[in-house]
Amino acid sequence: MSRHLDIDVAIIGGGLVGSSAALALRGMGFSVALLDKGYCGAQASGVNYGGVRRQGRPPEQLPLSQRAHAVWPRLKALIGIDGEFLRSGHLKLARDEADMAALEAYRRSVAGLGLDLELIGHNGLRERFGWIGDNIVGASFCAGDGHANPRLVSTGFAAAARRAGVHVLENTAVQAIARNGPGFALEAGDDLRLSARQVINSAGAWAGAFAETFGEPVPLSRIYPSMVVTEPLDPVMTVNIGMEGGGIYARQVERGNCVVGGERGLPLDDPDFSRPRGEGALAIMNRTAELFPALRHAHAIRFWSGTEGAMPDRNPVIGPSLTTPGLIHAFGFTGAGFQIAPGVGEVLAELIRDGASTTPIEAFSIGRFSTSARTHPGSGAGQNAEPQHAGESRS
């Protein structure tokens, strides 16, 4: 016999995007089911680097990023834990004058958008951040950015949603979905049937199949950022570090471990899972030793990588389906969804309640990829584009 659930909103995918939307929707009084094929927060949202960074985002993401920026210091009140969020500042380094010019140009392009970027020359860096190698010519500092523990934050949102009354259904993959009258009929897990008036597609790297089901094929590929963590060390890094052009990012947690990324892993036979490449991990460690002399003899104690959905223009898809009323997409965060996810959750809840978002999201419309789908609504499956790996990681 199958179970049946009748709810206002079904959310496919319990990453940070789906979980934060679930919590916000429940706060508005909606009945919500949050479905995950595994455990909430076990994919990208729970295994990422933990960079809570606005600096470096394209200007069109900044209103959303600013909205999320206001949520991070309120985590304790919102989900009951602070998620080890630390407003340490984010320092983006320049290897040479061309990098420095790019940082200056970025600062001009986002002037007035609330980042308050400070450009720092070589001497200033030596004075304030003497633990950074001498070969760095300058940097851009965003004092309001920081970092947090993804394992705590993502599961924390799902747990808070459950406490608020959301049906959090783990190990319950959505197998099928179709329009059913004014709403949707979903089949999930072994025996669950759901009727939902609206649906959010926040299935991360797996979201393309759901978009395609409703005639909106998107060029969503998979990337596998890979991470290294050191043994606990004496306090060294006072800020979250990034590099203009990518290649390395690093932070130190309160226990002393340094978390470092900047390379890509490889998918396993089952492309839902991946592992770091040996050469990649070695490259990260060599860059670490060069950039941070105090870490030259640090032991790396763990390596991992995660599966992330990526769009060719590096912007996510956020907003209503253009073929199917009641369906809202939110996926394709391309290595940078952790910081903005709590803001995305609020926006998704507004879209469900009001049909519009108070934060501009037009740049993220699925329409920029699905022209043919809009011409032939419901025409069904096109093939996803060949997987392509977007640039280096810039977390």
Ligand SMILES: Cc1cc2nc3c(=O)[nH]c(=O)nc-3n(C[C@H](O)[C@H](O)[C@H](O)COP(=O)(O)OP(=O)(O)OC[C@H]3O[C@@H](n4cnc5c(N)ncnc54)[C@H](O)[C@@H]3O)c2cc1C
């Ligand atoms: C190693 C790594 C480092 C990163 N570093 C940073 C960083 O420092 N800063 C930053 O801002 N971003 C970073 N990111 C990106 C960030 O983690 C992601 O953009 C963000 O977590 C995406 O959240 P999500 O909820 O969309 O996806 P996910 O967390 O992947 O969640 C999607 C969920 O959907 C579920 N799902 C899939 N199919 C189904 C189905 N059929 N039925 C039910 N559930 C389904 C999955 O099980 C999964 O739990 C990093 C990513 C990785 C992998």
